[in-house]
Amino acid sequence: MNGARVEFRGLRRTFGATVALDGLDLTVEPGTLIALLGPSGCGKTTALRCVAGFEHPDAGAVLLDGKDITRVPANRRDAGMVFQSYSLFPNLNVYDNVAFGLRVRKVPAAKRRARAAELLELVGLPAHGERYPHQLSGGQQQRVALARALALEPRVLLLDEPLSALDAKVRVALREEIRRLQLSLGITTIFVTHDQEEALSVADQVAVLRSGRLEQVGAPAEVYDRPATPFVAEFVGTMNRLPGRLDGQEVEVAGQRLPVHGETPGTPEVDVLVRPETVLVTAAYDGEAVVLTSSFRGASVRLLLRTDDGTELLADLPAHDAARLAPGQRAGFRLVQRPVLVGPRTTVSPPATATAAAD
Incomplete structure (x- = not known):
């Protein structure tokens, strides 16, 4: 996979009197894993959903490799998304969950199954294809959701607090697995989290948001050691x-x-x-x-x-x-x-x- 360049240009999104994004300007370089970090209500999930096509900004633009995709339907964007709640289909087995997007695109059954098997091998679940979601642990379900998001070979992977529902030990193991996969595939990844340790441990870049605005973006060590504002200093670390x-x-x-x-x-x-x-x-x-x-x-x-x-x-x-x-x-x-x-x-x-x- 080849990662895409993602740009947020002056992105603004309001919900009634609430301003979720207030002129967000941010560039994510190809093949980079960037963590959007901030307290609840800072706009990080709204920014992610604007890339996915599930939200449309009131002003500004989202660009993918220089192309304005702000009004492009979600199913025509080259992006895969993993949700916090997994969102697996309970009536489909693991193979069919992973291959669902391929079936929608009318990929032949044999190719769908081969691709699903390849991805399950990639996420460490090669023997789980015939199982159903209720037969899997939380960590295994999230691995299946990750494989499904990768099935269509997207150029951008969007992760919306994908580890928050897992226990601490599984969370650490899976975040390391996500990082390994991201590096091996070279896919541009936007990772939304409110957990500063999670952001610092997996990201190439950390973008700290506050009230819909970007406070600072930089390498994890830079954000921690040289915070740009008192807010960043107190939010990132103790x-x-x-x-x-x-x-x-x-x-x-x-x-x-x-x-x-x-x-x-x-x-x-x-x-x-x-x-x-x-x-x-x-x-x-x-x-x-x-x-x-x-x-x-x-x-x-x-x-x-x-x-x-x-x-x-x-x-x-x-x-x-x-x-x-x-x-x-x-x-x-x-x-x-x-x-x-x-x-x-x-x-x-x-x-x-x-x-x-x-x-």
Whole structure:
């Protein structure tokens, strides 16, 4: 399969007074897996449905390899879609579910069955062709739905939160399988999810949406390490908010001066956004904080600290470094010297756990 280039140009879609997409501009390069990431109601599924042809924008255009397909019927678009709910036909066996689109296109029966068998081999279900959907697990049903979407050899694969109904272990295994298939087939894939870990682990590019607008698009490491806005910083990963004071292009926070990245508010009193892995903690009887909780995570430990001024923050440490930091102990901390984002000072700084998105 050869992946297609997909472009969203000034896409706008409203539902009554609700604005689902507000001038979305985004390009997906051929053969790329891009994750549309954002909170519920941000417009990511609406954008996907506009590519599929199930929604028609009020303004703007969807282009496939430079061709405007905005008003092309869904059945004439070169796209396959996998839904969150699988949407398998309960009265058809697995072979017939996979080959359904081929039957609609009047492909001869022998070719349909051969193609279905090929795809079931591809998704790891070669012996399940005669079974019916109710005889399959959730993960197996989703594999069948994926095979059905690939049967017509689409140039764009659309995945609408396809793993959200699965348990954690199956979800991780299947997302890795989807990534393997996408790389081997070279198919352009748009993956909608609200799970930041899922987006970061499988995508070439992550596009973060908020209220129908694109906040940032970039490689997973770029979006995580260099978020463009405070919203992206807090939605993608876990983030602490610490009180600070601006001084030119630096901010004073926790007894340190750190360079500021990005825009700054008009007031000197700000909140400084700091990731837990950039908080370095040591046991100290005269330290400025106390350990409230310690959560073992295998190779790492997450500590919740409270400073003497009442600010709470999270810190992620290697497990061997956290051995002496039990709840109730005093500790000192400092921040890694790196550029930080700042935002307007909140009335009351929330506990660090309150700003963790899908953590």
